[in-house]
Amino acid sequence: MLDPKLLRNQPEQIAAQLGRRGFELDVEQLTRLEAERKQLQVQTQQLQNERNSSAKAVGQAKTKGEDIQPLLQAVSELKLRLEAAETRLNELQDELNSIAMGIPNIPHEDVPDGTSEDDNMEIRCWGELPEFDFEPRDHVELGAALGQMDFETAAKITGSRFSLLSGPLARLHRALIQFMLDLHTGEHGYTETYVPYLVNADSLRGTGQLPKFEQDLFRLVGEHEYYLTPTAEVPVTNILRDTIIDADEMPRKYVAHTPCFRSEAGSYGKDTRGMIRQHQFEKVEMVQAVHPHESWQVLDQLVNHAEIVLQKLELPYRVVALCAGDLGFSAAKTYDLEVWLPGQQKYREISSCSNFGDFQARRIKARWRDPDTGKPELVHTLNGSGLAVGRTLVAIMENCQQKNGTFRVPEELLKYMGGVEVVEPG
């Protein structure tokens, strides 16, 4: 959520900034509702004041043993007026609140202009693209030839956009998770966390998936209003909901491995082949809550932490800055890491690292106590994938493939693979 004061005081400037990401803010409606709210709030508070003081007067008269009947008569009509004012004020505030909850974050001034992913800006590249003296295959072909990746059976068990791995390939998938968690906890200072995979609506509102993006989520039928988590960002960031962090416990750095579930409604024709876009995938996610003045610097660190995973796996990638039109709802700025996939001859997103500023913190009331002022102040939150596990597996298969259809296991993963150096048909 944006700062309501800012929204009130300079709606035109905000509208202009939101326009960069293609969001149209109805300034006229906002200022009209806001003016009405203000007037009504003052009126309601006056009536409340009258009610409070007359109730006190009744109390005092009663203790003195005076007759309270005349006083009671005087307030009888006040009550009705107050009720009407309160009801209308509540409606108005609900309306304003739901508008505010639907407004995305303001893009940071550094964010490049643009309307779609085509306008994203390449920041840097790392690694050499592999050269093959044969026609490289994609992970679907490779996986099928190995007999360790099976989409038909997954479709039988569940449906489309699920996958079944077996043998060394399944182990490699697990190895990647271990490797990433060990790296981020051991070398980057994150605290490993295990979190619920089902989340409630409050948590989803807190990070910004609700109210606007319900269609992207799997919702459970039953007694509780629970959703399958679409990313560890949701449960992990909400650890801090309604909390005040002591200054000496800042920053908070969490890393979690979770499955992620996405309905992918609206992406029907997209990436139908292979493991790239699944309803269920694993991700290792880094989440930080930091001092407001540090978040831009921390974003660079976060990107670096994700990059190190790719570097250690020797996978070529590039870093792009998302343009304003491609930013997620809650993000002020986002860098994507895109890994090279020889099977597609393309860079594909494998990590997304964002600074949310105080946007999520305001929604979840995540604050820290500033030792200088002694006052609670909103933190800034950030998160980044470190990395998407399924896509990393795909990238390794495709980049490390050999002419005979096998592929080499990257050096860094050997200790997790129980002696398997080359994945070959079992």
Place this chain on the structure above:
RNA sequence: GGAGGGUUGGCUGAGCGGUUGAAAGCACCGGUCUUGAAAACCGGCAUGGGUUCACGCCCAUCCAGGGUUCGAAUCCCUGACCCUCCGCCA
């Protein structure tokens, strides 16, 4: 699934329907004392909103939402969550 108990400020924890935003303690901040520190003593210390140049004043908030009442932390209803015991269960 059955039966009870609970939810109050950063934390612990009082609270009779009436001037209680809320006792007390802890923590924290400032001061006195001290070579310094501790202890002791004194003072301060919730959040959000409205209004004001400012001092301040006003409103809301004691899990959430309804209700009763001139007046609700306190009474009633519904819900969420937590705890204890029994049953079931990885």
